[in-house]
Amino acid sequence: MVLTSSSKKRVPRRRSRARQIFNEVARGTILGAILVNVLAEGGVWYNDKHLVQGGTPLSAGETQMVRDIFGDAVNTDIVRKHVGRPCPDLNGKKTAACVMHGSDRHIFFDAEYTHANDYASADRLPRNVFLHEMTHIWQYQNHLTLYEHYWKSCPTYDYDLSGDVEFDDFCVEQQASIIADYSNFVLRPAFWPPGRYKGASLQLQVMSSALIRVVEDKFPEARNTRKRLEAEDDSNELKSNEIYHFKPNV
Numbered sequence: 001m002v003l004t005s006s007s008k009k010r011v012p013r014r015r016s017r018a019r020q021i022f023n024e025v026a027r028g029t030i031l032g033a034i035l036v037n038v039l040a041e042g043g044v045w046y047n048d049k050h051l052v053q054g055g056t057p058l059s060a061g062e063t064q065m066v067r068d069i070f071g072d073a074v075n076t077d078i079v080r081k082h083v084g085r086p087c088p089d090l091n092g093k094k095t096a097a098c099v100m101h102g103s104d105r106h107i108f109f110d111a112e113y114t115h116a117n118d119y120a121s122a123d124r125l126p127r128n129v130f131l132h133e134m135t136h137i138w139q140y141q142n143h144l145t146l147y148e149h150y151w152k153s154c155p156t157y158d159y160d161l162s163g164d165v166e167f168d169d170f171c172v173e174q175q176a177s178i179i180a181d182y183s184n185f186v187l188r189p190a191f192w193p194p195g196r197y198k199g200a201s202l203q204l205q206v207m208s209s210a211l212i213r214v215v216e217d218k219f220p221e222a223r224n225t226r227k228r229l230e231a232e233d234d235s236n237e238l239k240s241n242e243i244y245h246f247k248p249n250v
């Protein structure tokens, strides 16, 4: 008997109904997520470009503060500060400072103690708040809105650096706290030289060395800045020793 081509044909396997429903639901969920993300991105884009007007560009010192840690990962040219203006998406609720939801440029400094004309020469607290908010700008300039808001948002500012953790393991507020603390305790500490913690408590020494590892592994420019500040401090110490030991011939 000769087999005809039609008799060789395979009968397609019928997919089960459950499998079909699963595929349809999965497709719907993915399309829904993409649609929500597109709408969110569109809303943020509209707010950034049209709803929020004015604001002050960063000063040369503030731009340098940002570059000292983030390198060129932040476009500082588009950032605008709004000092003494409440955050638009908190419905009038007071806060210390905020970056508008998903915005890659607008920072609002609401509370009196966070006001400053130039954060590069401001007191320690407003300077730390400035770097906290600049971390949110870095997040929004470098990640997808949906991913940030729904997978990495968190209610806590506390973090634990013990173990083999990396910067990307932390949620948005924890990352902002880590960057502000790195500046506060490592780059420009109040009572000891940059990166050295002479006279600091053991707890602070452990914390600072963990901050150095976590931040500098993620942002190599921060390491360059710390080394530069340490070298400047060395040469200042040398100069002050020379002055101290100088004995005039009288």
Ligand SMILES: [Zn+2]
Binding pocket: 132, 136, 172, 173, 176
């Ligand atoms: Zn924050």
